[in-house]
Amino acid sequence: MYCLPTPLFSGHIGDTLATVRTRNLMRNLLATSAIVLGLSITGTQASAQDLPGKGVKVQPIKSSIAEETFQTVLVSRGLEKLGYEVQPIKEIEYATGFMAISNGDATFLATNWVPLHDDFYKNAGGNAKLYRQGTYVTNSAQGYLIDKKTATEYNITNIAQLKDPKIAKLFDTNGDGKADLTGCNPGWGCELAIEHQMDAYKLRDTVTHNQGSYPALIADTITRFKQGQPILYYTWTPYWVSGVLRPGQEVVWLEVPFSSLPGEQAKIDTKLPNGKNYGFPVNTQHIVANKAFTDKNPAAAKLFELMKLPVGDINAQNLRMRDGQNKAADIDRHVDGWIKGHQKLFDDWITQAQAAAK
Numbered sequence: 299m300y301c302l303p304t305p306l307f308s309g310h311i312g313d314t315l316a317t318v319r320t321r322n323l324m325r326n327l328l329a330t331s332a333i334v335l336g337l338s339i340t341g342t343q344a345s346a347q348d349l350p351g352k353g354v355k356v357q358p359i360k361s362s363i364a365e366e367t368f369q370t371v372l373v374s375r376g377l378e379k380l381g382y383e384v385q386p387i388k389e390i391e392y393a394t395g396f397m398a399i400s401n402g403d404a405t406f407l408a409t410n411w412v413p414l415h416d417d418f419y420k421n422a423g424g425n426a427k428l429y430r431q432g433t434y435v436t437n438s439a440q441g442y443l444i445d446k447k448t449a450t451e452y453n454i455t456n457i458a459q460l461k462d463p464k465i466a467k468l469f470d471t472n473g474d475g476k477a478d479l480t481g482c483n484p485g486w487g488c489e490l491a492i493e494h495q496m497d498a499y500k501l502r503d504t505v506t507h508n509q510g511s512y513p514a515l516i517a518d519t520i521t522r523f524k525q526g527q528p529i530l531y532y533t534w535t536p537y538w539v540s541g542v543l544r545p546g547q548e549v550v551w552l553e554v555p556f557s558s559l560p561g562e563q564a565k566i567d568t569k570l571p572n573g574k575n576y577g578f579p580v581n582t583q584h585i586v587a588n589k590a591f592t593d594k595n596p597a598a599a600k601l602f603e604l605m606k607l608p609v610g611d612i613n614a615q616n617l618r619m620r621d622g623q624n625k626a627a628d629i630d631r632h633v634d635g636w637i638k639g640h641q642k643l644f645d646d647w648i649t650q651a652q653a654a655a656k
Contacts, residue, residue: 349381350597350655356382359395359404361486364513364624365537365616369434369607370408371633373585376601379648391485396422399588406602410586411438413579414487416562419586429592432603435583435612440488440534441576442479442552443543444469448528449550457577458499458555460530466504469530471522474506480519480531481507490560492532495577498558523548536612538620551576600654604647611636 356377360366367387374384390398392415398404400422410419410430422428442457448468449455460466460477469477482488489509496502508515516531516539523529523543533539543549554577557568569575585602592599615632623632637644 350595350652351377351380351382354382354595356384356405356591356598357403358384358387359390359398359407360387360409361391361395362389362483363409365612365619366409367626367629368612368615368619368632369583371629372607372636373406373408373602373605375633375637376605376644376647376651377598380597380601380651382595382598391483392487393418393421393485396428396586399586400427402588402590404588405591406585406587408434408583408585410584411487411581412584413563413566414440414491414581417490417560418487420562425589427589429587429589429599429602430584431599432584432605433582434585434605435536435607435609437609438535438581438583439576440532440578440581442530442532442554443545443549444531444552445523445529445543446546446548446550447526455550455553456555457495457501457552460501460505461499461503463504468528471527476503477505477530479505479507480512480515480529481509482532483512484509488532488534491563491578494560495554495558499555536609536616538613538616541613541617542620553577595655597651597655601647601651604650 356374358370358374360370370387374387377384388404390404392407395404395407396415396418399407412419419428419430444454452465452468454465460469463475466477467475469479471478479492482492492507496505496507516533519529519531520539520542529543529549533543545551551574553575554568557566557575557577559566559568559578563579566579568577568579570580585605587598587602592602615629615636618632619629623629
C-alpha cells in the first residue's frame with residue numbers, strides 16, 4: 299500500500315490540495331493578465347505609431363518679444379499631441395526668421411502679422427516657399443499714444459501737431475528740445491513703418507525715434523507717466539502695455555494726417571470705418587510655416603489652419619507675465635490652463651488634424 303509522504307505544508311492533506319489548486323489558479327490568472335497586458339501594450343504602441351508626427355522634428359521660432367511665447371507654446375502643444383518632436387523655441391527677429399522658415403532651418407512662426415509683415419513674407423519667397431492658411435488671432439491694433447492729461451491740456455489729437463517745436467518739446471526727456479518717441483526695435487516690422495512715417499509726416503526735425511530694447515524703453519515711459527510727466531510712445535495689441543496705460547483712460551491714440559506705409563502696404567488705406575486714422579490697419583496674426591514641411595505633413599498643416607486664439611486671452615496672459623509670472627514654468631502653466639479651459643475645442647483641432655493625415 300502506497301503511503302502519502304509527509305506534507306511539506308502545515309495542516310491537513312485537504313489544506314495542501316487547496317493550496318495547490320490556489321497556486322494553479324493564480325498561475326492561470328497571471329498568464330491571462332500577461333496576455334491582456336501584452337495586448338494593451340501592443341495596442342498603445344500601435345496607437346503611438348499611428349500618430350502622424352511620430353519621428354518628425356519641428357523647430358518653432360519667435361522674436362525677442364517674450365510675450366509671444368504663450369502663442370508659440372500653444373501651437374507646440376498641439377503638434378506634440380499629434381506626435382511631433384517639438385524642439386525648444388529659438389529666438390530670431392522677424393526678417394531673418396522668415397528666411398529661416400523659407401530655407402527649412404525653422405518650421406513655424408506663430409506671430410506673422412498681416413499686413414505688417416507682408417514685405418518679410420514676400421522677400422522670403424511668399425506662397426511658393428511658405429504656408430499660411432487660417433487666422434490665428436484677429437483685432438491686433440497698433441499706433442501712437444500720449445498721456446490723456448497732456449492731450450487734453452494742449453488739445454493734441456494728431457501726430458502731425460508734433461511738427462510744432464513747442465508741442466514737441468512737451469515730450470522732450472533729454473533736453474535736446476525734440477520729442478522722444480518710445481519706438482520699435484530694429485528688425486521688427488513696426489520699425490519700418492515708423493521710420494517711413496517719420497519722413498512722410500515731416501517729423502525728423504522735431505521728433506526722435508528712440509529704439510533699443512522695447513521692454514526697457516516702455517518701462518521707463520511708464521515710470522515717467524507715474525511721475526506726472528508727458529509721454530509719447532508706440533505700442534500694439536495684444537500686449538500688456540494697454541492693460542496698464544489704458545486707451546481712453548490714462549492715454550489716448552493719436553491720429554495721423556493721412557495713410558502712409560512702406561513697401562507692400564503702400565496702397566493700404568488705414569482709415570477706420572468710424573473715420574479715425576491711427577496710421578496702421580487692424581492686423582491679423584497667422585501661423586506661417588515651411589511649405590515643404592506642410593506638404594509632407596498635412597496633419598500639421600491642418601492644425602495651423604484651424605487654431606484660433608482670442609486677442610483678449612493673449613492680453614490677459616501677457617499682463618500676468620508683466621506682473622511676475624514670466625518664467626518658462628509659469629507660461630507652461632498658463633498654456634495648460636488655457637487648454638483645460640478649452641479642452642473640447644483643442645481636442646477637435648487634434649481630431650481634424652489627424653483626419654487630414656489619412
